[in-house]
Amino acid sequence: MQWDQRFAVRTAHMKRSTIREILKLTAQPDVISFAGGLPAPEFFPIQRVQQAVDVALSERGQAALQYSTTEGMPELREWIAARLSNEQITIHPDNVLITTGSQQGLDLIGRVLLDEGDRIIVENPTYLGMITAWRPYGLDYVPVPTDADGLLIDALEPLLERNPKLLYVVPSFQNPGGFTLSVERRERLVKLLAQYGVPLVEDNPYGELCYTGKPRPSIFGLDARNLGITTPDGHVIYVGTFSKVLSPGLRIGYVVASLPVIDKLVQAKQSADLHTSTLDQFITYEVARDGFLEQHVAHLCEVYRERRDVMLAAMAHYFPPGVTWSKPDGGLFLLVTAPPHVDTTLLLAEAVERKVAFVPGADFHVDGGGQNTFRLNFSNANPELIEAGIQRLGDLLKDAIVQPVH
Amino acid sequence: MQWDQRFAVRTAHMKRSTIREILKLTAQPDVISFAGGLPAPEFFPIQRVQQAVDVALSERGQAALQYSTTEGMPELREWIAARLSNEQITIHPDNVLITTGSQQGLDLIGRVLLDEGDRIIVENPTYLGMITAWRPYGLDYVPVPTDADGLLIDALEPLLERNPKLLYVVPSFQNPGGFTLSVERRERLVKLLAQYGVPLVEDNPYGELCYTGKPRPSIFGLDARNLGITTPDGHVIYVGTFSKVLSPGLRIGYVVASLPVIDKLVQAKQSADLHTSTLDQFITYEVARDGFLEQHVAHLCEVYRERRDVMLAAMAHYFPPGVTWSKPDGGLFLLVTAPPHVDTTLLLAEAVERKVAFVPGADFHVDGGGQNTFRLNFSNANPELIEAGIQRLGDLLKDAIVQPVH
Structure with missing residues (x-):
């Protein structure tokens, strides 16, 4: 059956989300990915969930x-x-x-x-x-x-x-x-x-x-x-x-x-x-x-604060002049702005080759701008990986600023 | 804020489903309800689910x-x-x-x-x-x-x-x-x-x-x-x-x-x-x-078959002449057809007063018919309740056929 001719008019608007396609790209274990929006699974309260299930089912x-x-x-x-x-x-x-x-x-x-x-x-x-x-x-x-x-x-x-x-x-x-x-x-x-x-x-x-x-x-x-x-x-x-x-x-x-x-x-x-x-x-x-949830959130705030601080410090250390970034008071994300001539969508392929990933910022900007921005998640990688990944990104940015990717 | 003036045009089509509103009506514990489409909770494999959770979480x-x-x-x-x-x-x-x-x-x-x-x-x-x-x-x-x-x-x-x-x-x-x-x-x-x-x-x-x-x-x-x-x-x-x-x-x-x-x-x-x-x-x-699921389905088939058979036998015994019903080979439901002058939507209020419930059939019929039909679920009540509920429905139908509800 020729399904393409059967889809509703509105499906023409549909496309897979950029984020999810990139998540697939960066599933290789040696890529340090700051692309997703994933909480750190090592802090999931598995035992507490197990207790909750036991109570609910019994x-x-x-x-x-x-x-x-x-x-x-x-x-x-x-x-x-x-x-x-x-x-x-x-x-x-x-x-x-x-x-x-x-x-x-x-x-x-x-x-x-x-x-x-x-x-x-x-x-x-x-x-x-x-x-x-x-x-x-x-x-x-x-x-x-x-x-x-x-x-x-x-x-x-x-x-x-x-x-x-x-x-x-x-x-x-x-x-x-x-x-x-x-x-x-x-x-x-x-x-x-x-x-x-x-x-x-x-x-x-x-x-x-x-x-x-x-x-x-x-x-x-x-x-x-x-x-x-x-x-x-x-x-x-x-x-x-x-x-x-x-x-x-x-x-x-x-x-x-x-x-x-x-x-x-x-x-x-x-x-x-x-x-x-x-x-x-x-x-x-x-x-x-x-x-329990209040205690758990307090713990998450401690570990995520550390990861944010490690990422901010690493960026200050490794990122070249001309690159700026937001300093969030909370949450999971920050946004990096490279010099105007750096197209971060083009940069992503090179980044993945160098085993680090981010989300290019263009799709987040409904004004058509943001081509030189990208989003980093700091909750999902531990401090060592954050340090190593930001170093790779810093090297990439230095090269991109000198010799733009086409 | 006057939200009514803010809703999208398409919400004019929305209405709560008849079934769910009725389910609320019949939540009183002394009502024998054949209205829902609920599986029998006493056969949920709770222990097996508990084991599955334990494996998944550990x-x-x-x-x-x-x-x-x-x-x-x-x-x-x-x-x-x-x-x-x-x-x-x-x-x-x-x-x-x-x-x-x-x-x-x-x-x-x-x-x-x-x-x-x-x-x-x-x-x-x-x-x-x-x-x-x-x-x-x-x-x-x-x-x-x-x-x-x-x-x-x-x-x-x-x-x-x-x-x-x-x-x-x-x-x-x-x-x-x-x-x-x-x-x-x-x-x-x-x-x-x-x-x-x-x-x-x-x-x-x-x-x-x-x-x-x-x-x-x-x-x-x-x-x-x-x-x-x-x-x-x-x-x-x-x-x-x-x-x-x-x-x-x-x-x-x-x-x-x-x-x-x-x-x-x-x-x-x-x-x-x-x-x-x-x-x-x-x-x-x-x-x-x-x-496990195959064994479980085989067990469900046994107990639901019995409930279906009890309901069919009870209907043959208690329902008055002029009422017919489907004899399903499986599933959870059968449809009853009363004489044409019986409006089952009107009948429902009287049924709930007599502590028994069904779903009137009109909403299922997209041709505008079915006013004299209603749906019964036979999976959710045990055989004793099925027998008692069908007897109540039989009495109701006898009265409705003689003296239609208005």
């Missing part, structure tokens, strides 16, 4: 293996609601939907809110998984320039007059930029949301992985305070995940939003996969509920 | 909790490929995509193949989960009449001339009809697929749960044989699941198809949820791989 095995509600496990939704509630905002469990990873959260938000050709305001650079999730809608992305304190509010305001459907922001330890939206800008941002009546998707997978300073207040909570409400009925849809703080393999994410939004998302999720793995929800709840 | 814990490929766990794809290969067709693991339940298989097929307003040929009645999955596309459903041997091939042929995008069929122990497409009709069907060049989605969640006769040959394999090929490059996309033979809570389904189709589905799945739970795939593989 105490509630029949329920753990049965169909469950689309909304998600009530106890896990309660735990998330309590954890995200603070002085500014009180989350009710009904405001929480469990999703199959935060990628599904983005997918469902797209289904519920986006129409063909909608205008979306994003940070430049922005998160590639969002672009993948929302590719079917053929969106008109409007980039906002960013600096070390996140998106430039002064540049945002005129864009809000162009009738955007929504803003999409990764406010803390952004992927790929490594920057964090300052508290002062968050406060200006929520005022603009209210002024222009525009919704915002706050994608916050890394917020708890904070190595410098304290975790920043959520836009979600600041928006509620600005509106004088204490419920999540403002402008913000919040997307979270256990992937970076517990395990990505379990695929447990969540969306927190106003009830009408949750109601639509639940309907979309019924179509998508009925519900998220019951067992994985039980495991996540058992691991999280007794305070 | 031998490959880091991998089990890490991100994994969108296509799915290679060993599980190999196992599925080997299991579905037979004299007619050889499946390569690359032809297999692991999905988050078979619901996601349907969702992804919709994304990849369906455009707004496409014409789809379905059995009448048809599966509600498919209608939910494909609701965003505003499809033109063309129903084919069915009898005890499945869809009527003579009625199908003229419909194939109306340029349908695809056919959707649940060929064995259909939900909700309980009927099975005969081998003779399957053979005629694949000839028509070739003649008209039309794709078919074969949704086969129940095929192994066979209580009378032998499991029927897949349309997938017959289509290949008809085309003189031994690879899955014919007209059929096959959707399978471990939900009914192992555990629905693990959400492990799969799609088997030609490589160009799998390639597009993989891209759609990257957008949807990156990949299915790594741990749940490891568990499923460990449970399946050493022959």
